[in-house]
Amino acid sequence: MANRLGLIGGSGLYRMPALADGQWIEIDTAWGKPSDALLLGTIGDREVAFLPRHGRGHRVAPHEINYRANIAALKAAGCTEVLAISAAGGFHGDVPPGSFVLVDQYIDRTVRGGRSFFGQGIVAHVAFARPVCGRLNAIVAAALAEEGGPHRIGGTMLVIEGPQFSTRAESLLHKSWGCDVVGMTGLPEARLAREAELCYASVAMVTDNDAWSDEEVDVATVIATMGANVVRAQALVSSVATTGGGQGGSCAEGCSHALDAAVITARDAWPIEASHRLATISPRTFSGGK
Numbered sequence: 001m002a003n004r005l006g007l008i009g010g011s012g013l014y015r016m017p018a019l020a021d022g023q024w025i026e027i028d029t030a031w032g033k034p035s036d037a038l039l040l041g042t043i044g045d046r047e048v049a050f051l052p053r054h055g056r057g058h059r060v061a062p063h064e065i066n067y068r069a070n071i072a073a074l075k076a077a078g079c080t081e082v083l084a085i086s087a088a089g090g091f092h093g094d095v096p097p098g099s100f101v102l103v104d105q106y107i108d109r110t111v112r113g114g115r116s117f118f119g120q121g122i123v124a125h126v127a128f129a130r131p132v133c134g135r136l137n138a139i140v141a142a143a144l145a146e147e148g149g150p151h152r153i154g155g156t157m158l159v160i161e162g163p164q165f166s167t168r169a170e171s172l173l174h175k176s177w178g179c180d181v182v183g184m185t186g187l188p189e190a191r192l193a194r195e196a197e198l199c200y201a202s203v204a205m206v207t208d209n210d211a212w213s214d215e216e217v218d219v220a221t222v223i224a225t226m227g228a229n230v231v232r233a234q235a236l237v238s239s240v241a242t243t244g245g246g247q248g249g250s251c252a253e254g255c256s257h258a259l260d261a262a263v264i265t266a267r268d269a270w271p272i273e274a275s276h277r278l279a280t281i282s283p284r285t286f287s288g289g290k
């Protein structure tokens, strides 16, 4: 098992120059094609796989992303941990544009499908009260402190369906709920990472104040702020890659065994096709299936 660190780059983060000898490799999955090829390489001693969430050139909209294929491709590449980077709007003065937020909770306002690997004969309900890996989060928190730029440890991300930005009324509602940041892609990504038994952490790079004030968000603002902070993001991922080690793929927080207490369908009832497909996201659970 490669024990790679997976990196998902969001808006404005389509390349990863830190990857020494990076090679773009096409991967197909039982869930279809991911947003792009994976860039496989190393940062320091750590093997890394980078995937631009919207594809190079930003061709795939948030509601069109095949999140299952993206996560399955990272799993197939031998990733055990995933650090996701996203552009996001901020809801208050503690998370101004230019700050990085280590997300630890989500509220889902999406209506898209493809939010689970399960169904079609095999049912599982993974625990999601703590939707990110506390162990990987501690590594990212240390890297944020070392990087030294403005950041916040912990924050709730509200995920909208998009692709349109929120109305002012929605933005004010989400702010009143105590959310810290808003994006369009954090879910179902985090849900699927848990189902695929991957440690997952997410850093939101705040690019704008969404729509609750007079400074209404637009794409130009998002890209300009991302551009100004992309070097910081690259430094952050390099630091995580060189300080984290993946714990040999066995996570003390339980991410690597998330399906142990989750699959409810009797083993002798597993349809063969479904168990073969699921073996690609959890070989240890499903390879011994029928």
Ligand SMILES: CSC[C@H]1O[C@H](OP(=O)(O)O)[C@H](O)[C@@H]1O
Pocket (backbone or CB within 6 Å): 009, 010, 011, 053, 054, 062, 085, 086, 087, 088, 162, 183, 184, 185, 186, 219, 222, 223
């Ligand atoms: C370009 S503004 C909206 C766009 O930015 C965020 O992308 P990502 O989460 O992939 O960094 C947001 O979710 C939207 O997809």
Ligand SMILES: Nc1ncnc2[nH]cnc12
Pocket (backbone or CB within 6 Å): 087, 088, 089, 090, 160, 165, 166, 182, 183, 184, 207, 208, 209, 210, 211, 217, 222
């Ligand atoms: N305000 C916002 N809402 C949703 N996604 C975003 N990505 C960047 N800024 C955003």
